Amino acid sequence: MKSNEAWPPKLAAALVSARRDVRALPKDGTNDHHKYDYTRAETIIDEGRLVLSRAGLIFSQTAATLEARAGTEGKHVPIYRCTYVLCHESGESRSWVREWPIVEAKGRPLDKSGGGALTTAYSYAIRDLLGLPRDDELAAMDRRDDRDHDPGRTSDGDDGAPERVDSREPSRPQQQPESDDPYINVLEAIRRGARGAELERQIAAAPLPEDSRRSLRFVLRAYEARDTAEFGRVGADIRASDMPRPWIEQTLAVIRPAWDALQRKAAA
Incomplete structure (x- = not known):
């Protein structure tokens, strides 16, 4: 199915229901080398399977082909081309393809790297499908500071064998480049604690449609809730607003971490 084709109605309605039920997931894994916490792929997969099945949906990988793509310095990079299908109990379905590289490293041969790539690609597909929050602001791949990464640089490891140097340390929030999406930029500012008149001016000045501005103002109210x-x-006002239904659903999904934080505060 082409990306610009309308979704089958029962499938779309069930996915909206699943997105409404999905919860923010805990960071239950730790990367000891780069010193950040993250949500494990298995946790994302388990949560996705649960909320999708409640909505009468099944999400499956139906095929995975191994391809080689030209990389740097004439080297070829192995890539999995994975086909996924989302199927509703009515029989309606939609499929798409996601590509994921296989990164072989010291202590991680190709077979283990390939298995990890399949698991990671599947978990990221579920994350994107359900709109799950990112595993960690500092660990997300598009937020790493990769400016010093040199795939060809090597150093001598403790065992005397050449060891690939990967300097992809997670950057701090103030060092992160802005996204090309002004909605995401304002949303991240709210999540980092920005409030007050300056943020209101940022929302007003952003090159956004009015529904996007209204959504962000609702998000700000949710994060300001005591x-x-x-x-x-706030949630009731969002549902009663005359924003288009997709914007209502997206806004409700975006404010879910604020709700989880308030619940944890109330239980403390």
């Missing part, structure tokens, strides 16, 4: 009752009023 308790679950106040948050509930």
